[in-house]
Amino acid sequence: MTASARVTLVVSLAIAANALAAPAGYTVLESGIALESGETWSRAGQRYRLYGVQSCLRGTAFTNKAGLKQDCGDASMAVLSAFIKDTHPACAPVARSAALTYVVCYATVAGTQLDLGTALISQGFAFAALNADGIPVNPAYAVAEQDAKGRSAGLWAFPDVQHPSVILGKATTAREPNP
Numbered sequence: 001m002t003a004s005a006r007v008t009l010v011v012s013l014a015i016a017a018n019a020l021a022a023p024a025g026y027t028v029l030e031s032g033i034a035l036e037s038g039e040t041w042s043r044a045g046q047r048y049r050l051y052g053v054q055s056c057l058r059g060t061a062f063t064n065k066a067g068l069k070q071d072c073g074d075a076s077m078a079v080l081s082a083f084i085k086d087t088h089p090a091c092a093p094v095a096r097s098a099a100l101t102y103v104v105c106y107a108t109v110a111g112t113q114l115d116l117g118t119a120l121i122s123q124g125f126a127f128a129a130l131n132a133d134g135i136p137v138n139p140a141y142a143v144a145e146q147d148a149k150g151r152s153a154g155l156w157a158f159p160d161v162q163h164p165s166v167i168l169g170k171a172t173t174a175r176e177p178n179p
Helices: 003-020 072-087 116-122 139-151 164-175
Strands: 040-043 046-050 061-063 069-071 090-096 101-109 112-115
Touching: 046 116, 061 072, 069 072, 072 101, 072 116, 101 116, 112 116, 116 139
Parallel strands: 046 101
Antiparallel strands: 040 046, 061 069, 090 101, 101 112
């Protein structure tokens, strides 16, 4: 290889590395995170959650096609884990509280940047989070959820899967005092 070809190769590799690097304000999810659910993880004592995403609740079940009960939350978490392992998403904070940082993330698949929340929801392994009034936090996620449900994608393939917001809403109502 000539000196000129080596310089061209080094410059090309540097340009490619910069093109794949996360933009300013974004952090790439790598090793060292501990998944808590299909939308929440922690790293170095800080907790992070995908903004507008609700995963299946751990401890809730669905019946698979073989007739076996499976933990719905574990299924959501396994898919998030696979997305992280395979795509190394980059995340940026959008809101913070003392205990939690809400983030938006994108994953690069075949040179295309995909919103991680949309990917999880459209594959049927997460849901559009709802606010206290029952309105989707991110309307685009609600559209992706309806599409996934209509296609029976992911967890929607199992008729006994319950939307986690319904379960959370019932739990909240049960705790409220009767007037």
